[in-house]
Structure formats: C-alpha cells, structure tokens
Amino acid sequence: MSDIKERSPNQLMIFGIIGGLLGIYLTFLLPLIGDKIHGTIGEIINTIAPVAGALGAICAVMWGADAVRRVAKYGLGTGVPSIGQIAMGMGIIAAMFGLAIVKKNIIAGPIVAVATASIIGFIIGWFAQNVIKMKIPVMIRCMTEIAASGTIIIIGFSAAVAGNFEFGNIVNLVFDNGIMLVVFWVGAMAILHPFNACLGPDEKQKRLLYLAGSTGAITMAIVGLAAIMTLGASGVITMLLGIVLWLIFYKKFWDEVYNDASSVVGTGLIPKTEA
Amino acid sequence: MVAIDPILLHILLIAISGTLICTAVHFIPVGGAPAAMAQATGIGTGTVELAAGSGLVGLITASYMYANGPAPGIPPSMVMVLAAGAMGSMVMLASTMFAGSLVYAYGVAVPFASAQVKKDPITGERQDLYMSKGTQGHGLPTICFVSGVIGAALGGAGGGLIYYVLMQIYSPYIAASAAAVAGVFTMGVFYVNAVIPSYGVGGTIEGVHDPKFRRVIGKDVITSFFVSLICGVVAVFIAQGMIA
Amino acid sequence: MVLDLTMSMAILALMGALATIAGCLEDLESDVGSQSNPNSQVQLAPQMGFLHRIFNKAISGEPISNGLSAVIGGTVASVLLSAEFYPLTAIVIGAFVAAIILGIFATTSYAGRVASQTRFKQPLYMDIMRYTTPSIIAHNFIMNFCLVAISYIQYEILGYPFTIPFLALIWGISAGAIGSSVGDVHYGGEREFQNREFGCGLNTALSGRIVRKAESGLRNSIDNVWFCAKFGGPATGIALGLTVFFSSWPTTIWGYTWKAIGIGILIVVVFIVLNRFLEINAKNAYGPYKEEKNETEAKA
Numbered sequence: 001m002s003d004i005k006e007r008s009p010n011q012l013m014i015f016g017i018i019g020g021l022l023g024i025y026l027t028f029l030l031p032l033i034g035d036k037i038h039g040t041i042g043e044i045i046n047t048i049a050p051v052a053g054a055l056g057a058i059c060a061v062m063w064g065a066d067a068v069r070r071v072a073k074y075g076l077g078t079g080v081p082s083i084g085q086i087a088m089g090m091g092i093i094a095a096m097f098g099l100a101i102v103k104k105n106i107i108a109g110p111i112v113a114v115a116t117a118s119i120i121g122f123i124i125g126w127f128a129q130n131v132i133k134m135k136i137p138v139m140i141r142c143m144t145e146i147a148a149s150g151t152i153i154i155i156g157f158s159a160a161v162a163g164n165f166e167f168g169n170i171v172n173l174v175f176d177n178g179i180m181l182v183v184f185w186v187g188a189m190a191i192l193h194p195f196n197a198c199l200g201p202d203e204k205q206k207r208l209l210y211l212a213g214s215t216g217a218i219t220m221a222i223v224g225l226a227a228i229m230t231l232g233a234s235g236v237i238t239m240l241l242g243i244v245l246w247l248i249f250y251k252k253f254w255d256e257v258y259n260d261a262s263s264v265v266g267t268g269l270i271p272k273t274e275a
Numbered sequence: 276m277v278a279i280d281p282i283l284l285h286i287l288l289i290a291i292s293g294t295l296i297c298t299a300v301h302f303i304p305v306g307g308a309p310a311a312m313a314q315a316t317g318i319g320t321g322t323v324e325l326a327a328g329s330g331l332v333g334l335i336t337a338s339y340m341y342a343n344g345p346a347p348g349i350p351p352s353m354v355m356v357l358a359a360g361a362m363g364s365m366v367m368l369a370s371t372m373f374a375g376s377l378v379y380a381y382g383v384a385v386p387f388a389s390a391q392v393k394k395d396p397i398t399g400e401r402q403d404l405y406m407s408k409g410t411q412g413h414g415l416p417t418i419c420f421v422s423g424v425i426g427a428a429l430g431g432a433g434g435g436l437i438y439y440v441l442m443q444i445y446s447p448y449i450a451a452s453a454a455a456v457a458g459v460f461t462m463g464v465f466y467v468n469a470v471i472p473s474y475g476v477g478g479t480i481e482g483v484h485d486p487k488f489r490r491v492i493g494k495d496v497i498t499s500f501f502v503s504l505i506c507g508v509v510a511v512f513i514a515q516g517m518i519a
Numbered sequence: 520m521v522l523d524l525t526m527s528m529a530i531l532a533l534m535g536a537l538a539t540i541a542g543c544l545e546d547l548e549s550d551v552g553s554q555s556n557p558n559s560q561v562q563l564a565p566q567m568g569f570l571h572r573i574f575n576k577a578i579s580g581e582p583i584s585n586g587l588s589a590v591i592g593g594t595v596a597s598v599l600l601s602a603e604f605y606p607l608t609a610i611v612i613g614a615f616v617a618a619i620i621l622g623i624f625a626t627t628s629y630a631g632r633v634a635s636q637t638r639f640k641q642p643l644y645m646d647i648m649r650y651t652t653p654s655i656i657a658h659n660f661i662m663n664f665c666l667v668a669i670s671y672i673q674y675e676i677l678g679y680p681f682t683i684p685f686l687a688l689i690w691g692i693s694a695g696a697i698g699s700s701v702g703d704v705h706y707g708g709e710r711e712f713q714n715r716e717f718g719c720g721l722n723t724a725l726s727g728r729i730v731r732k733a734e735s736g737l738r739n740s741i742d743n744v745w746f747c748a749k750f751g752g753p754a755t756g757i758a759l760g761l762t763v764f765f766s767s768w769p770t771t772i773w774g775y776t777w778k779a780i781g782i783g784i785l786i787v788v789v790f791i792v793l794n795r796f797l798e799i800n801a802k803n804a805y806g807p808y809k810e811e812k813n814e815t816e817a818k819a
Contacts, residue, residue, distance in 0.1 A: 029447070081324075093460065093463045096456070096513050100517060132471070167649055178594070179683030181462075185585060185688055189579070192583075193624060196579050197627050200635025202635045225616075250627075253631075261643045261644040262633075265644060266646060270571065271640060307556065308559040311557055311708065313719075314721045315709040324580050324696050331689040332689065338681060339679055339767075340770070342680045358780045362766070367763060370758045373758070373761075374755065378701055381750070385801070386804075398795070407720045408808065410720035415798075424787055459685075519530060
C-alpha cells in the first residue's frame with residue numbers, strides 16, 4: 001500500500017552500516033578508554049564493551065531484513081529462506097577473510113570484511129541477474145546489501161562472544177566451541193524470519209521492522225548466554241539486555257498485529273464467506 | 276606435465292568442489308511445495324535444504340573419515356575422504372527417498388509417474404498413463420531415485436573435497452582449531468553453491484532426464500565455478516592471515 | 520575414545536533409536552504448526568475464501584527451523600557442560616530453552632501471517648495460539664533432546680572432530696529435510712485434502728481448498744497431528760533412524776577402509792531395488808488412470 005509511509009532503503013542502509021560498525025568498533029574502543037580510567041568505572045566500561053557488538057548487529061539485522069523484504073517480494077522461486085542462507089554463507093566467508101587478512105591492523109578488519117562481502121554479494125547478484133537471468137531489478141543491489149549486513153551481523157555477534165574482533169581470539173573463543181554455528185544460523189534466521197513471517201498481501205514495513213528487532217534481540221540473548229561461557233559478566237549483561245529488548249520489540253510487534261489484523265478473537269466459528 | 280603451484284591447486288580444488296555441489300543440486304529430484312501435495316514428481320521439499328541436508332551428513336562422515344586415518348596424525352587419501360562423504364550423503368538421500376516413496380504409495384496411494392518423460396529411461400515403463408488428473412506427476416520413479424542418488428554422491432563428495440582441502444591449508448597454522456574453521460567455511464561455501472542453482476532451476480527439477488536440466492546446468496555451473504573460485508582465493512588468504 | 524565392537528554397536532543402536540524418535544517427533548511438530556510445504560495451502564486458503572482455524576507456523580522451511588532449535592539446544596548444552604553440569608541435565612535444559620525459543624518464533628509467524636491477510640478477513644484466533652504453541656514446544660523439546668544427545672555421543676564418546684552445536688545443527692537440518700520430504704507428504708497430500716477422491720494427486724484446481732471441518736466440530740492443527748501420527752511421523756522417524764544408523768554402520772564394522780565404502784554403496788543399491796519394488800507394487804495395485812489409447816505404441 002503506497003499511502004503508508006515507509007523507511008527508505010537508503011535510510012535503513014545508513015542505519016545498518018553506521019549502527020553496525022559503530023557497535024563493532026565500540027567493542028574495541030571502549031576497553032581502550034576503560035584501561036585509562038582505573039578503578040570501578042574502568043572495569044564497568046570494559047565489561048559492557050562486548051555488549052555494543054550485539055547492539056550493532058541488531059541494527060544490521062533490521063537493515064538486512066528490509067533488504068530481504070525488497071528482493072523477496074519479487075518471488076525467488078525457492079522461498080524466502082534461501083536468501084537468508086546465502087546471506088550468511090557469503091557473510092561468514094567475507095567475515096573470516098576480512099578479519100584474518102589484516103593481521104596486526106585489527107582496526108581495519110570489519111571495514112575490509114564489509115567491503116569484501118559487498119564485492120562477493122555484487123558478483124553473485126550480477127551473475128544471478130545476467131547469467132542465470134532472474135529478471136529481478138533490485139537483485140544486484142539487494143544481494144550486495146544482504147551480504148554486507150550478514151557480515152556485520154556475524155562480526156557483531158562474534159565480537160559480543162569473543163570480546164573483540166581479533167581473528168585469533170575469535171577462532172579460540174567462537175570457532176573452537178562451535179558458537180560460530182549459533183551466530184551463523186540464528187543470525188540467518190533473524191534476517192529471513194521477519195519477511196517470511198509477515199508474508200502476505202497486507203505486509204507492512206513497520207510490523208516487519210519490529211519483528212526484525214525482536215528476532216535480533218532473541219539472537220542477542222542466545223549469544224549472551226553463550227558469552228557467559230567465554231566472558232562471564234559481559235555475557236550476563238548481553239543476555240539480560242537482549243531479553244529486555246526482545247520484550248520491548250515483541251510487545252510493539254503485537255501492538256501492530258492487533259492494529260493490522262482483520263479481527264483478533266478469543267475463539268469463535270469461521271466467519272461466513274462466499275466460498 | 277607442468278607442476279602446479281600447491282596454492283593454485285588448492286584454489287582450483289575448492290572451485291571444483293563448489294561446482295560439484297552446484298551440479299549435485301540439479302540431479303536431486305525436487306518438487307518443492309507441489310510435490311508435498313502429490314502434485315508434482317520428486318521429493319516434496321526445497322532444493323537448497325535437501326541438498327544441504329544430504330551434503331552435510333556427507334560432511335560428518337567425511338570429517339570422521341579424515342580424523343581416522345591409517346595412523347594417528349596421518350589423514351587418509353583424498354579419494355577416501357571424498358568417497359566417505361559421498362557414501363554418507365547417498366545413504367541419507369536414499370533412505371529419505373525410500374521413506375517418501377512409502378508415504379506416496381501407502382499414505383496417498385498414488386502410482387509413481389514422471390511428467391517430463393513418456394517412458395522411464397531405466398525401466399522403460401509408461402509414465403503418462405499413471406499421472407492423475409490436474410497434476411504434474413507424483414512420487415519417485417526409478418529414474419528420479421537413481422538421479423537423486425547420483426546427485427547426493429556428487430554433493431557429499433563436493434563437501435568432503437572442500438573440507439579436505441581446507442584441512443590441508445589450515446592444519447599447519449592452527450592445528451587444534453582447523454576442523455572448526457574448515458567446517459564452518461565449508462558450510463558457507465556449501466550454502467552459497469546450493470542456493471545459486473536453486474535460483475537457476477526455479478525451485479523444482481525432476482532430475483537428469485528433465486529438459487530443464489540441460490537448459491540451466493551450463494549457466495549455473497559457470498556461475499558456481501566463478502563464485503567458488505573467489506571462495507577459494509579467500510580461503511587461501513585467510514591462511515595467510517593466520518601466519519602472523 | 521576407542522571402543523570394542525560390541526560397545527560401539529550398542530552406541531550405534533542407541534543413536535539410531537534416538538534418531539528414530541527425533542525424526543518422528545520432528546514431523547509431528549511440523550504438522551501441529553502446519554509448517555513447510557503444506558503450509559502453502561494453509562496460506563492460500565483464505566485467498567480462495569476458505570477461512571480456517573489452522574495454525575500457520577511459517578518459520579521458514581523445516582530444515583532451517585529445526586536446525587535453529589537444534590543448534591540453540593546444542594549451544595546451551597555445551598555452555599552448561601562447560602559449567603560442569605551433569606550431561607543429562609545439560610541436554611534437557613538446552614533442549615527446553617531451544618523449544619521455548621522455537622515457540623516464540625511460532626507465535627510471531629502465526630500472528631504475522633494472519634495480520635498480512637487482512638483483506639481476506641482471516642481472523643486471528645487467540646485460543647488456537649494458546650493451545651497449539653505448547654504442543655509445538657513439547658514436540659520440539661523431544662526432538663531437540665534426541666538430536667543433542669546424538670551430538671553429545673558423537674562428540675564425547677566417538678570423538679568426532681566437530682563440536683556439539685555443529686553436529687546438532689547438521690542433524691537438525693537433516694531431520695528437517697527428511698521430515699519435509701517424507702512426513703509432509705502425508706499431511707499435505709492426504710490430510711489437508713481428505714475431501715477429494717482417494718488415490719490421486721492433488722488437482723491444481725483444488726489448491727487452497729483445504730478441509731476445514733473435523734470429525735467433530737471445526738478442524739484445528741491438533742486434529743492434524745492425530746492423523747499424521749499414524750503414518751507420516753513414524754515413516755519420517757524410520758528415514759532419519761536409517762540415515763544415522765547406516766551412515767556409520769559400515770565404518771563401525773569394517774573400519775575406515777574401502778570395504779566399508781563398498782558396503783555403504785551396496786546399501787544404497789538395496790534402497791534403489793526396494794524403491795523399484797515399491798513402484799511396481801503401487802502401479803500394479805492402483806493401475807493407470809487413463810486407458811491405453813495406442814496399444815502398439817506402448818509395446819514399442
């Protein structure tokens with residue numbers, strides 16, 4: 001419906017990239033500040049630093065979910081989920097590359113990863129459009145966006161588990177114990193579920209974005225639970241904050257459902273229709 | 276013969292394994308949602324997930340084969356790992372298709388029929404007579420079954436091959452974590468290469484005898500080869516990053 | 520850990536049994552919520568004017584949603600194991616957390632899908648939500664428990680190189696792929712369209728015209744699982760059980776040799792032959808739909 005005001009793709013893209021990268025870099029910058037300030041405040045800053053990564057990832061989830069929405073509206077022939085899978089497939093390859101290649105300059109890692117993901121996404125989008133001939137006008141742009149958001153999600157949540165985004169550290173704390181798989185899979189679910197769950201002729205962006213926030217927050221809570229194993233106190237904060245955020249977004253989503261649904265009834269017979 | 280640089284060989288092998296996975300998806304007879312309603316021939320699920328489901332079981336068997344070499348610390352030959360992957364994958368898909376056939380035969384009570392060919396190329400039986408009204412065939416005729424098994428073998432071997440190559444690349448640098456990193460990377464490559472052909476086939480394909488097979492396999496394989504080549508380059512660069 | 524032959528066969532049998540239960544419950548869970556491929560009909564029905572009281576659990580395809588719950592279960596279990604919990608407790612708590620999260624996803628997809636069908640006047644029934652979601656959680660809990668237990672056995676006892684969450688994810692994907700290939704046919708091909716003639720595929724013209732009346736009253740998703748538990752669920756269980764059992768059986772008996780691979784291929788050939796018997800049996804029992812028009816052409 002065109003009369004409803006929607007967030008533009010560019011707005012969401014800026015929100016996703018800036019918010020995502022800001023969150024990821026805060027996991028790196030906050031400990032620098034925290035180490036300067038001695039005593040309790042410094043410790044608190046160090047403890048909450050990894051939480052920022054997860055918050056950044058939620059921004060990217062909302063962006064990715066909207067990109068999925070734009071491309072999947074055309075009908076992909078294989079259902080919505082496949083695009084979430086390919087997003088995370090590209091995302092994980094690019095994230096590993098970006099974080100590993102920079103060696104000692106770890107500060108450049110996330111940017112290199114996002115750039116790599118965009119290139120891989122662009123190439124796959126280009127092939128899908130021009131070689132496989134899918135005839136979806138937004139294919140190339142959305143594939144690029146989805147790959148980039150997938151990478152931010154993976155790095156953000158990994159940083160929340162590992163405490164920073166240094167490759168060796170991530171290998172030890174996220175790959176070795178298999179937590180990468182939960183980041184990979186639940187992250188994919190977080191960006192594909194909102195559109196998949198709201199699919200239908202009366203789908204609305206606002207409801208979808210609230211749902212994206214909710215799935216992102218669930219992922220954050222699970223990642224927080226996993227981070228208790230690796231980081232201790234930071235994990236507890238990530239998990240609790242994730243649950244609080246989830247409650248907020250879930251409530252908002254239900255408000256929208258009550259607004260949008262034809263009727264919400266406790267129970268009852270099937271209304272009479274022509275059929 | 277010119278000796279190939281090992282790094283180049285690794286990249287090429289990853290590209291080949293990605294292509295194998297892509298080819299595998301074309302072989303597996305998948306009917307998507309219509310097949311679940313006995314409305315189309317094939318297995319009643321999505322292309323990506325079935326290829327992934329069988330290929331990843333292959334990955335489990337391949338990785339276990341890799342871990343159980345002839346002597347501790349020495350992995351078995353590459354062909355052995357590939358064969359183990361293919362075996363696990365084939366067993367998974369064969370038992371799935373067999374149980375699916377049970378449901379088609381005794382739950383929905385339809386004889387198996389393919390819509391794309393008039394006669395089954397293997398058994399030579401008429402197909403069109405057994406197709407119920409308003410459907411595109413149903414069930415899993417022998418040709419679909421055999422095609423699916425071949426596809427599963429290719430997919431399992433492809434997954435096993437990436438895993439093998441990545442273990443060769445990463446083990447020298449991060450011995451303890453190599454399996455985890457290689458496994459996750461394999462999964463990433465696997466999904467990318469399973470989704471690409473599913474866009475090509477548009478969600479449904481009956482197998483090797485389907486006219487669609489010849490129509491789309493060329494361009495899908497080219498796409499997959501190039502994308503996997505990039506993945507291979509990326510994989511080697513990740514190893515460079517581990518040296519530091 | 521190196522085990523003798525008897526012990527490793529016992530473990531393999533246990534894994535096969537767990538997988539059989541997991542597969543069966545996986546399929547039934549998807550039928551409770553009407554997930555995956557048959558969901559397309561539930562989704563289509565209001566558009567055709569067939570409003571219904573069936574749960575619309577569109578959490579993507581089954582492999583992804585079951586992978587989701589299995590990997591969460593595996594992760595929570597490994598977090599608890601690292602905190603030195605007793606393994607059984609860790610697996611149970613992990614499975615429970617994962618099932619609850621799947622339940623949350625289920626509620627959002629039912630509410631979201633119905634809210635997106637406003638123009639067809641499909642109401643959102645809160646009672647359906649209230650008593651179907653716990654059933655989904657319960658089925659999913661058992662599946663998670665079995666799959667995480669298999670992963671625990673493979674990782675801790677058999678020494679697989681992958682971690683518990685990784686193995687759980689793969690088995691979850693595999694269980695979902697099998698469930699949507701096997702059990703869903705029984706639900707989508709038969710239960711949703713019991714009003715059409717028995718013994719044929721679904722005519723495309725009937726798409727979306729699902730059965731909405733139950734044996735008594737209006738049909739809901741609990742009625743569907745009651746039906747599918749008779750055949751679709753157990754068939755799925757057998758498929759997953761066979762997969763888990765036969766994918767490691769050859770290497771357990773014959774070691775990591777070419778002989779074992781050969782045996783594996785032999786098993787696949789046996790499956791092909793069995794499928795051929797099934798095909799012949801079905802064709803002879805039901806016969807062709809159309810009369811043969813040209814005898815000579817058929818013989819040629």
